[in-house]
Every structure is written in structure tokens, then in C-alpha cells.
Amino acid sequence: MAGRIRNEDIALVRERSPIDEVIGEYLQLRSAGGGNLKGLCPFHDEKSPSFNVTPVRGLYHCFGCSAGGDVIKFVQDMEHLSFSESVERLATKAGIQLRYEEGGFTPRQDSGQRARLVEAHRVAAEYYAEQMMSGEAVIGRKFLSERGFEAADAAHFGVGFAPREWEALVRHMRGRGFADKELVAGGLAKEGRRGPIDRFRGRLMWPIRDLGGDVIGFGARKLYDDDDGPKYLNTPESPIFHKGSVLYGADLAKKEIAKRRQAVVVEGYTDVMAAHLSGVPTAIATCGTSFGDDHIKILRRLLMDQDEFRGEVIFTFDGDSAGQKAALRAFADEQKFVTQTFVAVQADGLDPCDLRIRHGDAAVRDLVASRQPLFEFAVRSAISQHNLDTAEGRLAALDAAAPIVARIKDRALRQMYAVSLDRWLGIMDEQFVLRRVRELAAREHGRRNGQEPAAVPERPAYDPNDPEVLRERELLKLAVQRPALLGPVFDEIPAEAFMAPPHQAVRGVIAAVGGVTVVAGAAEWVALLHENAADEQVRGLITQLAVEPTRSAQEADDRYAGELLARIKERQLTRMIADVKSKLGRLNPVEQAEEYNKLFGDLVALEQQRREWRERGLGSQ
Numbered sequence: 001m002a003g004r005i006r007n008e009d010i011a012l013v014r015e016r017s018p019i020d021e022v023i024g025e026y027l028q029l030r031s032a033g034g035g036n037l038k039g040l041c042p043f044h045d046e047k048s049p050s051f052n053v054t055p056v057r058g059l060y061h062c063f064g065c066s067a068g069g070d071v072i073k074f075v076q077d078m079e080h081l082s083f084s085e086s087v088e089r090l091a092t093k094a095g096i097q098l099r100y101e102e103g104g105f106t107p108r109q110d111s112g113q114r115a116r117l118v119e120a121h122r123v124a125a126e127y128y129a130e131q132m133m134s135g136e137a138v139i140g141r142k143f144l145s146e147r148g149f150e151a152a153d154a155a156h157f158g159v160g161f162a163p164r165e166w167e168a169l170v171r172h173m174r175g176r177g178f179a180d181k182e183l184v185a186g187g188l189a190k191e192g193r194r195g196p197i198d199r200f201r202g203r204l205m206w207p208i209r210d211l212g213g214d215v216i217g218f219g220a221r222k223l224y225d226d227d228d229g230p231k232y233l234n235t236p237e238s239p240i241f242h243k244g245s246v247l248y249g250a251d252l253a254k255k256e257i258a259k260r261r262q263a264v265v266v267e268g269y270t271d272v273m274a275a276h277l278s279g280v281p282t283a284i285a286t287c288g289t290s291f292g293d294d295h296i297k298i299l300r301r302l303l304m305d306q307d308e309f310r311g312e313v314i315f316t317f318d319g320d321s322a323g324q325k326a327a328l329r330a331f332a333d334e335q336k337f338v339t340q341t342f343v344a345v346q347a348d349g350l351d352p353c354d355l356r357i358r359h360g361d362a363a364v365r366d367l368v369a370s371r372q373p374l375f376e377f378a379v380r381s382a383i384s385q386h387n388l389d390t391a392e393g394r395l396a397a398l399d400a401a402a403p404i405v406a407r408i409k410d411r412a413l414r415q416m417y418a419v420s421l422d423r424w425l426g427i428m429d430e431q432f433v434l435r436r437v438r439e440l441a442a443r444e445h446g447r448r449n450g451q452e453p454a455a456v457p458e459r460p461a462y463d464p465n466d467p468e469v470l471r472e473r474e475l476l477k478l479a480v481q482r483p484a485l486l487g488p489v490f491d492e493i494p495a496e497a498f499m500a501p502p503h504q505a506v507r508g509v510i511a512a513v514g515g516v517t518v519v520a521g522a523a524e525w526v527a528l529l530h531e532n533a534a535d536e537q538v539r540g541l542i543t544q545l546a547v548e549p550t551r552s553a554q555e556a557d558d559r560y561a562g563e564l565l566a567r568i569k570e571r572q573l574t575r576m577i578a579d580v581k582s583k584l585g586r587l588n589p590v591e592q593a594e595e596y597n598k599l600f601g602d603l604v605a606l607e608q609q610r611r612e613w614r615e616r617g618l619g620s621q
Helices: 007-015 019-023 071-079 083-094 113-131 138-146 151-157 168-175 180-185 250-260 269-277 293-303 321-336 352-359 361-369 374-383 391-406 411-425 430-448 467-481 487-491 501-512 522-532 536-547 554-585 593-619
Strands: 030-033 036-039 051-054 059-062 160-162 189-192 195-198 203-209 215-222 232-234 262-266 283-286 312-317 340-345
Touching: 007 071, 007 083, 019 051, 019 059, 019 071, 071 083, 083 113, 113 160, 113 168, 113 180, 113 203, 113 215, 138 151, 138 203, 151 269, 168 180, 168 189, 168 195, 180 189, 180 195, 250 262, 250 283, 250 293, 262 269, 262 293, 269 283, 269 352, 269 361, 312 361, 340 374, 352 361, 374 391, 374 411, 391 411, 391 430, 411 430, 411 554, 467 501, 467 522, 467 536, 467 554, 487 554, 501 522, 501 536, 522 536, 554 593
Parallel strands: 262 283, 262 312, 312 340
Antiparallel strands: 030 036, 036 051, 051 059, 160 203, 189 195, 203 215, 215 232
16 A cells, blocks of 8 residues: 655645645635735635735635645645645646655555545546547437537537446446446446446536536436436536536636636536637536525635626526526525626527527627626516506506615615616606615515514505695596586596596596586586496595585686696696606617607607696696
């Protein structure tokens, strides 16, 4: 059995393993002055960098958690290896042949489990890659070709093929000196009735690597119709593979992620390939699991995600409902980043791989370039579920979107989104929207602090003393008592132009009998309205309106009626203008130019009408 690694070889490993380069495989480092470097500590979660590296001394130290040591210690702690295993791993990367006190140049045969499993996966990846050239693998080559990938592309990403035999890989690995228990422990094989059998059979194989470039698992895509397994089968949890903390493609993308300060999260292995080949080399994907906390920690370290260095995380999802749900799940994690987060959703539902096939490389780059802030995407998604052409729909959309805005921790950003929400909804009452958001934000803050959540007040009923409501009542008094004063202008005002629901009900009764231009005596007119009222409440209100005196002297009724009509008409037009502005805010003036221009013309016309009615109302005073 080989013994202790010679001291001079350990020293050589340290010398030929620059600490900044090794640590740079795991996190982004930036100059801290004086020849030192800094980054976000990989051993504890932090918002600003306290992890320092001094290349000239070959040491690192975190002022936040006190972790520190040399390059060997770093690999030990990052990969959970023994001292000897760390030296062996660094030696392999540096091309150093280690010597042992009792065994010449023979590598240790008692290497730890992790080292053995990593080596097994390296050998398995080579085997699968070799099988891609076999006759049986024609189905796999066809699959890749149909998706726009050439042989060189498959080689670059290490894509391989698993034969359909039960023990093809097991036999090969035994021949390379690996024990059955190692193959089972690493997830390359599983126990069968007569011993271990291959876990992956008749599938395309994507090697999954850690940030250091070691193969630690595989993603396998079904190719045959009679394969009753899942579409994608991934390596199970093992001593070296934990799907919740692995990002496919990160080993290839990490340098570009650090350089561009951008990470593009896609959904699958072929999407990563398509993005990289299209000129988006910052693309990565999760491995059979949802994007989670450990993935965020990896990206934050690669992005140097802290206040001084703002970056971008862009999530791309299919345009279907499942993709939108995935994007909204990502929203829940948004505020764990300091950096800005975005969503890029292809409207026609194409993922990056299909998009590249149909429209070329530029379309994939354009998709990423068209990114939308994740907060905005979440808010607009909630709004899109409601009919914004009605007041009721806008209020329902407000109550759906306001909780999302309320969850924004940054108070200034929350305020800005509340203002935008008002504009997107077309409510045109910023203070009303802001109050609603503040109420929900206060409840969310109480929940986070363990307090009993206070009930959010219901939207208040109309205020009977509101001057606008009083003006409505005055107009309805005239409509019931002296309908001839109002003429056809009153009949042009719809029920929804009235703020108070009881007033809307009375206006509806007047419309149902033909409007105020119907010829009838005073008694007959009120009787006709009573007869068509929906219930006793409406009949009672009609009676009140018929007997209450108006606020105008008798001789001034004509002028008073004109003022009321003008003010109500102006208010109706203001609401219509808000509707048009809301619709304009939801249109892209470039992509929907025809509809946008038409609505803009309608807006100009409505604003002109409003000016005229405003002047008419002022003239009647």
C-alpha cells in the first residue's frame, strides 16, 4: 500500500497551483488593492465580500467567518476531501506525478471515496463519448442533428450515448478496476436480480461537471419509444452529486459569467448548448430540480453579487402557462440576489433550442436582449388575468398585483412599482394604489416579524358626502323631477359613469324606460320609474330623489342642469381617457403600431371633448 506523499511533492503542488486561479474556479475575485483579491465567501452566505485572497503568500482568509488557509486547505473544505485527496486532485490538474514514501511513483490505491467516484465518472464519460460513434448510436446522432447540433458541438459538451445492453458500462468499468459497490454508490449502476446493471440504457448522455470541471453525474435523455422511463433521467443523489447545488454548464460559463456579470438560466441541456452556440456563453441550467437557494449561492459567488458590482440574472422560460408559473416561482427567490433579475419569455412558446432551429442564432440573442425585470413580469402576469376594460376588472387586478408589489423589500423600488401599477391598470389615482400597496406591505412586514397579520381593509364603500357623489345625486334629482331639463345629453351618460352603486341602479331604471326624453307627466314619470325598479331599495331611492329639493333656485335650474351635466360628462370622459391610456401602456408602439396609432388618435379626440365639456361647465356657472 502506498504511504505518505513526499513533502517536496506537496510543496511542488502548492507552487504550481496558484491560489487565485484555483479559488477563481469557484467564485469571482476582484482587486482589493495592494495585490490582494476579494470575493463573496463560499463558506457562509453574505451580502458584501469579506473573503480575501493574497496570491503572493498563497493564502486566503474570510473576515466574516474566519475560514482560511492555503490552496490545499481550500480544496479540502470546498470539496470535503482529506488532505491527501486534495493534494492528489491538485496534482492531477497541474500534471504532477506524486511520489509516496513507500511506493515509488504508483498513485495511491486507497484514495478516498470521493476521488474514486470522480474518477469513475471521468472514465464513464469517456466511454459514453466513444459510444457516440457506434452504429447503435445513430438514433442519438439523429436526435442531435434534428436540433441543429453537429458532431463537434456534441464533442465540445461531451455528449455521449449509453448502449441498450443491461451491463455494457458495468463490464467496461470492472475492466478498468472499479468495484461494483463503487458503481452503485456513484449512481452509474443499480442493483439487479443477479448483480449490478447499468442505470442508463439507450439514452443520450450529458456529463454534468462541478465548477472545477470534474464529472460528477449525468443527465440522460430518452430516445426509444418503448423506453417506459421518464423523458430525462438524472444521476440520483450520491456522495458527489447533489442536484440542488449543481448547475449544468457552469464549468463552461463561469468565466463569461464573471466577465459579463450576467447569468442566463435556461431549462434544459439542449437549451444550454443552443445558447452557448448562439453567442450566449453565460447560459446554465439546473439538473432535474427547481432553481433554489444553493443555486443562488453559486451564482452570487460567480457574479460577485453585491452592491458595488451590479449584474444580471436572466431567467428564460417557455411562453406556456407552465413556463410562466416557473418564472413566478423564481420571483419568490428574487430578493435573495443583490443583483438585478430579469425574465425573457418567448411569446410563441419556443425554448432556446427550438428558437435557434427555426429562427437562427440571432433570435436566441434577441430573446436574452428582450429581458424584462422579474418584478415587472410578475406584476404584469397577475394583471393579465383580469379584464382591464372595466372598472371592476381593474380593481380586481389591483388586488391581485398589489401583494406582489408589497413584497418588494426596497421601499423606493416598491414606490416606483406602485406608481407603474397605477399606470398599467389605468386607474389614474396614484394615492389610492399606493395606499393599497402600503396596507399589504405592512401586513407582510408583520408576518415576517412573527406578528399576527392584520386584515387588509376592504375597499371602502362610496362616501355619500363626497362632492362627486353629491353632484351625482343632484343630477338624478333633476332626472326624476324635471327630466326635460336634461334632454338627450343625460341619456348619453352610461350607468357606470356614476360612482355610487345606488345611483347606477337608478340610472339603469331611467335607461330601461327609454331615457329622460320619454314624454310623461311628473306623476306618471315617477310611477313609471317605480314600476321598473328592481327592488324596494331602488324604489325608495327614487322616491327620495323625487321629493328632495335641489340646491338650485328655480330660476337657475337650466344653468344648474348644464353645470351638472358638464361635470358628469367631463368625469365620464376622464375615465374613458384613463382606459385608453391604460391600453396604450400595455401596447408595444413598434410591434403593435397600427393599434397603437388608432388608440392614440382616440385619445386625442377624447381629450378635445373633455376640454369642451370643461369649458361648457365653467360657462354655465
